Amino acid sequence: MTQTVSISSNSRQSLSRIDDMLLLLIMGVLAACGLIYEYLLSHYAGRILGALEAAIYTMIGIMIVSMGLGAFAARKIKDAFTGFATLELIVAICGSSAILITAAVIGFTSEFPQIIATTFNLPPDQLPDGGSIQTMQAMVKYLPYVWGTILGLMIGMEIPLIARVRQSLSEEHLLHNAGTIYGADYIGAGAGAAIWVGFMLAMDIELAATLTASANLIAGFVFLFRFRDRIKHFSLLVVGHVLASFLLLALATFGPDWQQGFNNLLYKDKVVHSQATRFQQLTFTERLRGSGLEPVYSMYINGRLQFSSEDEHIYHSFLVDPVMAISPRHDNILIIGGGDGLGLKQVLKWNPKHVTLMDLDGELIKLFASNTAAMPTELSKALRQLNGDALNDSRLKLMFDDAFNGVDKLIKSQKKYDTIIVDLPDPSHPDLNKLYSDVFYRKLKELLSADGAINIQSTSPYHAKNAFISIGKTLSSTGFQVQQYHHNVPSFGEWGWTIATLSGKKPKTRLEQVKQFPIKEEWLTPSLARAAFEFPGNFYQNANNVKPNVLGSLQLYRYHQKAWAQEQDVDVFN
Numbered sequence: 001m002t003q004t005v006s007i008s009s010n011s012r013q014s015l016s017r018i019d020d021m022l023l024l025l026i027m028g029v030l031a032a033c034g035l036i037y038e039y040l041l042s043h044y045a046g047r048i049l050g051a052l053e054a055a056i057y058t059m060i061g062i063m064i065v066s067m068g069l070g071a072f073a074a075r076k077i078k079d080a081f082t083g084f085a086t087l088e089l090i091v092a093i094c095g096s097s098a099i100l101i102t103a104a105v106i107g108f109t110s111e112f113p114q115i116i117a118t119t120f121n122l123p124p125d126q127l128p129d130g131g132s133i134q135t136m137q138a139m140v141k142y143l144p145y146v147w148g149t150i151l152g153l154m155i156g157m158e159i160p161l162i163a164r165v166r167q168s169l170s171e172e173h174l175l176h177n178a179g180t181i182y183g184a185d186y187i188g189a190g191a192g193a194a195i196w197v198g199f200m201l202a203m204d205i206e207l208a209a210t211l212t213a214s215a216n217l218i219a220g221f222v223f224l225f226r227f228r229d230r231i232k233h234f235s236l237l238v239v240g241h242v243l244a245s246f247l248l249l250a251l252a253t254f255g256p257d258w259q260q261g262f263n264n265l266l267y268k269d270k271v272v273h274s275q276a277t278r279f280q281q282l283t284f285t286e287r288l289r290g291s292g293l294e295p296v297y298s299m300y301i302n303g304r305l306q307f308s309s310e311d312e313h314i315y316h317s318f319l320v321d322p323v324m325a326i327s328p329r330h331d332n333i334l335i336i337g338g339g340d341g342l343g344l345k346q347v348l349k350w351n352p353k354h355v356t357l358m359d360l361d362g363e364l365i366k367l368f369a370s371n372t373a374a375m376p377t378e379l380s381k382a383l384r385q386l387n388g389d390a391l392n393d394s395r396l397k398l399m400f401d402d403a404f405n406g407v408d409k410l411i412k413s414q415k416k417y418d419t420i421i422v423d424l425p426d427p428s429h430p431d432l433n434k435l436y437s438d439v440f441y442r443k444l445k446e447l448l449s450a451d452g453a454i455n456i457q458s459t460s461p462y463h464a465k466n467a468f469i470s471i472g473k474t475l476s477s478t479g480f481q482v483q484q485y486h487h488n489v490p491s492f493g494e495w496g497w498t499i500a501t502l503s504g505k506k507p508k509t510r511l512e513q514v515k516q517f518p519i520k521e522e523w524l525t526p527s528l529a530r531a532a533f534e535f536p537g538n539f540y541q542n543a544n545n546v547k548p549n550v551l552g553s554l555q556l557y558r559y560h561q562k563a564w565a566q567e568q569d570v571d572v573f574n
Helices: 017-048 055-076 079-120 130-142 141-167 177-200 203-227 234-264 312-325 343-350 362-369 378-387 403-412 432-438 438-447 463-475 507-512 526-531 555-565
Strands: 270-276 281-287 296-301 303-308 332-337 353-359 398-399 417-423 450-456 482-489 495-499
Touching: 017 055, 017 079, 017 141, 017 177, 017 203, 017 332, 017 463, 055 141, 055 555, 079 130, 079 141, 079 203, 079 234, 079 332, 177 203, 203 234, 203 432, 203 507, 234 270, 234 296, 234 417, 281 378, 296 378, 303 312, 312 343, 312 398, 312 417, 312 482, 312 507, 312 526, 343 378, 343 417, 353 362, 353 403, 362 398, 403 438, 417 526, 432 438, 438 450, 438 463, 450 463, 463 482, 463 495, 463 555, 495 507, 507 526
Parallel strands: 332 353, 332 417, 353 398, 417 450
Antiparallel strands: 270 281, 281 296, 296 303, 450 495, 482 495
């Protein structure tokens, strides 16, 4: 790659239209691949590892800087033809295997404490998980960024090398060489974004990586044979491309299963189903208990636990029963989120006339509403038994929409609801932050009956105290009478909810008048619900310093991220 090919001006040929179109097409394809690699790596970090969603922006920033450095480094490659052919071979190999290698390394480090414990016969409560092991486990989660740097450097070399190849094929100076190449690059990147959103977003991530790498390899093949007279070590490069083709074929065939197997090592229980939708990565685990006891099933979204069948009834009883108990009627109920149907099951116990459930992810709801070929039969049966087949109830109306915009349709149709239950994921992403904003709560205010009640899942008052308080202050700022309560859910720890009314008596005062819930409820009692409103004496002493979440401020998102960043010693996968 460092040797030069002497090409005198007399030996140069005119750049033919076919060669020019070929080079520009190759550049467009590579630009599409480069953008998809950015999305793939950030997608893996954000979804599979359960990392902060800011990983997306971090990855793009790292790759852009690395591409700039790669453009400078391309000057060190003296033979543009041989260098480019070699570069595409390396990009294809790295691009196809980066995520698989990352999954393998992270999976191994996750299992490493258990390996040591088994080797030295340590008791289960003495797993080595501190010191250098903890440091190692923390460091390997930065591997996607290492790959982003490596791929960014190589992708950054592509434009300068193609530009030099194009110029060397012309007998005169190309006035618009750089502009033409960048034009092809930008158009290709746009095509890559369309391919990602339209096809690859819900595809298995390793398969998507292999298909993208295949485009790199094909571009390298075409370039290699078209300009073979100008490329050194032609035979060696052909052998390399052939071997890489077999590698990609193997990764396309077995890679998704290998990668999923490595990912499964991150979970304490056995993973029985994993599926990517357009919006999130779903993982279901099973823990067998024996002695005639039902297995424990858990669902994770993007690596974060959403429920465990062992104690979901605690969470959903506290989410639903207090607000239903203080609502004077149960004619029309609105549930925002809760696509698993578990909260809906609890609502249906109160015998409402009509229930509207709004969730963005139709594929998630389908998994909990019907038997699908993609999911193991036993798991599908267990999930429908867990939610009481609530998603197929005749009183239910499903809406598949983004909640922020979807409620506008309900307002436009002049809907009113006696009870509104908001069961959304924590505000761990800027897009979720807006669903906890003052503007969103004003929209819900228009939908709530004057004497109705609303309840909102409000993250952990123990782990994310300021975020919890901010949710209450935000709802209060829009005119609601707000109170908050909390209880321990073993799978999550201490968890909290924010309940409110628009007029009349405050929620807790209304609840004090309820002597017994008019439903069959084995866990939650009115007395236990009232006790949940009690907090330590100093809990709200700094509440004046906590700001409400004004739309666009990302205030709640920052509170939440700061709080959970301090909890990184807690393994979110177990």
